Amino acid sequence: MPSGQSQPFRIAAFSGFSGDKWTALKEQAEGSGCSVLFGDYLAEMNLATRALELRKRPDLGYEQSFLHHLRIAAPAIKQTRPKILTNAGALNPRGLAEKVARLLRDEGMSDLKVAYVEGDNIIDRLDELRAAGEDLHHLEDSSRRLDSWPLKPASANAYVGARGIVAALRAGADIVISGRCTDASPVIGAAAWWYNWSWDNYDALAGALLAGHCIECGAYVTGGNSSGFKGIKDYYNFSMGIAEIEANGTFVITKQPNLNGVVNTVTVRSQILYEIQGDVYLNPDVQALIDNIKVTGLDKDRVLVSGVRGIAPPDTTKAAICGVAGYQAETMVFATGLDIDEKFESLRVQIRNHLGTKGLDQFSVFDMTQYGTPKANPQSEADATSMMRILAQAPKIEAFGPTKNLMAFINPEGLGHFPGFQWLMDSRMCIPQPYIEYWPGRVRQAHLPLTVGFVGSDKRISVAPVTQTVPVQPQQDYDSAQAFDPNAYGPTTVGPLGWVVHARSGDKGGNANVGFFVRDQDEYDWLKALLSKKALVGLLAKDFDNNRLERVEFPGMLAVHFVIHDYLGKGVSSTVRIDCLAKSVAEFLRARHVEIPNKFLGRGKI
Incomplete structure (x- = not known):
């Protein structure tokens, strides 16, 4: 049972995608001091790849790289005995769990209990769900129903939450293999288990959701993919992030001090702004309201994130078809x-x-x-x-x-x-x-019960679906409140926006998101006025194709955030863009020329 009631719960990440750093699990098991380790392996692209794989190999459908990571880390795990949570089960969590149990037996750890969570895979339930009133309408357009899609679904997975993971941990699981839970769900589940949170402790759950979002991409929060990369010494072989989560959901992001990388307000703000919908971060267990989120540097490699609030989860969740x-x-x-x-x-x-x-x-x-x-x-x-x-x-x-x-x-x-x-x-x-081709649909959570199984046992735990819900909280969307005056801050020099502005971008289905942020308050006042929707259209130039834009500001992060709808067409698995994950959008926009106040340039270029 957890014993961390009087101290922050600490959880370390060891993977941000399927082919991530092979030694990260070993490093975190050896030196993080965390009792729970977490690896995120899934993205929309993975599900597409696994769906093709299952056509030839029905025994696979999971992320095989997790087995390689686990084998490398086995001696360290045998010594430190952390609990390990991962969504590497993809389309076949039971199949991966059985392989994991066999590997552990070979490594002399047959006493570890391996659990798997099922229920996200709805490919065999589509007719049943239709009969129950589900039309699995498109995430971007409720008038577009799945029945109007000309393709035959090859896979269908609902994005489920943390409740199956909590049930597995409460039943004594040492390793929990999930399918398509959300990326941050293992972190929410681990914190909820540790503190024995009720499912209506929404502020705490929302904080854990953002903590999970910060570390789910592995090295992204320790300097990877950072527009501040030139200021990071030894830019290679990054460690991965660690979250220290308080009982109220406030958290600190940090890392192992003896490993490469850096945790600062730039890396943390970058990751918070990565692949979000806007000022409401949706999850099957909670809706996190992040309009008042604040990021504060505490000490070397220690950043505090506060101000996250939560409300009840939405009645629907995303279905990746x-x-x-x-x-x-x-x-x-x-x-x-x-x-x-x-x-x-x-x-x-x-x-x-x-x-x-x-x-x-x-x-x-x-x-x-x-x-x-x-x-x-x-x-x-x-x-x-x-x-x-x-x-x-x-x-x-x-x-x-x-x-x-x-x-x-x-x-x-x-x-x-x-x-x-x-x-x-x-x-x-x-x-x-x-x-x-990817169809991002919606399905009601009330139709998504989960089941927890254990390798080598007939024991099955039924997990009731989420039923205490509220409608989806609308994302705020507003333009700049003031007209841009290029001379408001004195003389200017025309040059790349990225000389003084950081940015991070990513994909959300067929959309791209991009968040811009700066170093100081006066730079933020300038940035808010500069980055109107019309100005973003101008910066996108030839890449703007009448896309719908959403805009919101984050004062506690000195950030302006946009969603560019339909930038990737039908999404990563079929887009014609070579930047299929929209990771380069931010760097393209940082390279565009604007008038920059000389007083900002005098502080040095990023």
């Missing part, structure tokens, strides 16, 4: 030196003429996008070269011609190509492969 949409292939073509735009346009014309209207109509997507421009007066061939990525998607493989290979379309006139033509010699990506 994946279907095989057809076939996809891609490759890259390169042009060097002068007249890059003209060279690539000549290839576009050749390909369009070769395919003809009838041929192009067989593709749902045939995208040819240029990336990069050469340097002026280049000093090497690499400096003089740009790339055009060609991506093709079609519902039927026959669209790719008798050779069923995109290569046939890339150089349709043989040696009649533009001067200096090069293509990617590795042609494996040119062979069409099945690809997944």
Whole structure:
């Protein structure tokens, strides 16, 4: 049983995605001093990949990398005996739990109890749920019902909360394997178990949700993907975050002091702003109100997060539904030196003429996008070269011609190509492969009971669904309250926004989010006025496609946050953007030029 009533509950992260740092679990088991370790392995892309995998290997469907991480960490785990929580079970938590139990037996730890949580996988319940009144309508448009989707679902998983994890821990589980619980649910579950919170202790639950959000991406809170990376010494081999959660939900983010990385107000604000919907962070167990969130540096590698409030959870939760949409292939073509735009346009014309209207109509997507421009007066061939990525998607493989290979379309006139033509010699990506389209739906929580099982036992624990709910709290959305005056802070210099502004971006289904934040209050007053919705349209430039924008401010983080709707089309598994997770949006926008007050530049560039 937990014994931490009189001290903060401490939990350490060891993974932020399936292929994360292999030694992190070992490092946290050895040196974090935490009694609970947590690894997040899932994203929308993982579920799509696992759905394709199950078509060939019904015994898999889980994140196999967790087994490698566990094997490396086994000697340390044998010594320190932490509890380990993970959602690496993906589409087959029981299958992974059985593999984990076998590994533990081989490592001399057969006494550890391995539990698995099921109930998120609703692929076999879709007809039952429809009969119960569920239409699984689209997250962005309630008028679009799943029945209108032309694809056959290959997987369907509801984003469930922490209650199954709590039940497993209360029953004595040492390792808990979940499927598609939310990324932060293991942290909520561990804290709720530790403090024996009731499910209506919403402020505390909301704090644990944000603590989980801070550490769920592993090294992101210790310097990874940070716009302040130039100020971090030894920018490699990062440790992962540790959350110290108080009984009221207030928490401190920290790390092991002897390992690389840094925890400061920049890294913590970056992670809080990463992949959020706005000022309400939704979860199946609580809705966290973060409009008054405050981030305060305490000491070296110690940052306090306070001001999070909670209300009852929403009556619905997200359902990630994946279907095989057809076939996809891609490759890259390169042009060097002068007249890059003209060279690539000549290839576009050749390909369009070769395919003809009838041929192009067989593709749902045939995208040819240029990336990069050469340097002026280049000093090497690499400096003089740009790339055009060609991506093709079609519902039927026959669209790719008798050779069923995109290569046939890339150089349709043989040696009649533009001067200096090069293509990617590795042609494996040119062979069409099945690809997944993602449907983000909604399903009522009342229809989502969970079950906890234990490897080697017939014991099953039934976990009642969430029923004490309120409607979804609307996200605030408002524009800048004041007109921007470029001269309000004295003389200015035109230069990249990122000289004085940090930012972090990510994907939320087909949307992209981006949060901007600054160092000082006067910079924030300037930032709020500068970053109106109209100004963001201008900064997005050619990438703006009449996207709906949502905007909100976070004074306690000196931040302005946007959601850019439909930026990724149908989401990571089928978007035509090479930045499929929208991680580069922030860096693109930081590179855009604005008028910056010289007094801010005098404080140094980021």
